[in-house]
Amino acid sequence: MKNESESRKRELKSRYENKNSCFDEDVVNKVNEFIRGCESNEIKFLFIHLTDCDEHGHNYGYGTKQYLKQIQSLDKQIGIIMRTIKEKGWIEDSLVIMTTDHGGVNKIKDGTTIGVQGGNSEDKINVFLSVCGPGILAASKIEGDLSNLVCALIALSALGIEVLKYFDIKLPQISLA
Numbered sequence: 001m002k003n004e005s006e007s008r009k010r011e012l013k014s015r016y017e018n019k020n021s022c023f024d025e026d027v028v029n030k031v032n033e034f035i036r037g038c039e040s041n042e043i044k045f046l047f048i049h050l051t052d053c054d055e056h057g058h059n060y061g062y063g064t065k066q067y068l069k070q071i072q073s074l075d076k077q078i079g080i081i082m083r084t085i086k087e088k089g090w091i092e093d094s095l096v097i098m099t100t101d102h103g104g105v106n107k108i109k110d111g112t113t114i115g116v117q118g119g120n121s122e123d124k125i126n127v128f129l130s131v132c133g134p135g136i137l138a139a140s141k142i143e144g145d146l147s148n149l150v151c152a153l154i155a156l157s158a159l160g161i162e163v164l165k166y167f168d169i170k171l172p173q174i175s176l177a
């Protein structure tokens, strides 16, 4: 059984090998700094990529103690960004879309649990989608199967940008949960 410090070493090694990766907290600090320094009309669209849950899913396995703890940490980081948006007075005019790129399953490699992606199993392809902002009723639920392409469609619609005909995807139906 590997101990916690070996897991940590594995995580840092993974990040070191992927030099474009950085910790969520650092990204959120930069995002906050950026938002605070902007006038309202300077931000039309902001894409934020937080990778710590993905790293934890791959390094420790999905649904593991470390993974669930990281989701709590992510929740806190999202809360920090939302608070900054509120402080700027933009919350009534901001649409926030959250999703992830993939799910995963666990496997044992060299005696250690890791998470793997790829393939078409339900656990690998089903991900969450969360949307809040103007026009989105609290406690409403998105109906039916979606592709994560819908995020682009929601963003384009919210920005009032015409969606090209060949972009063959429809806005989701929502209902009250």
Ligand SMILES: [Zn+2]
Pocket (backbone or CB within 6 Å): 054, 055, 058, 102, 117
């Ligand atoms: Zn991944």
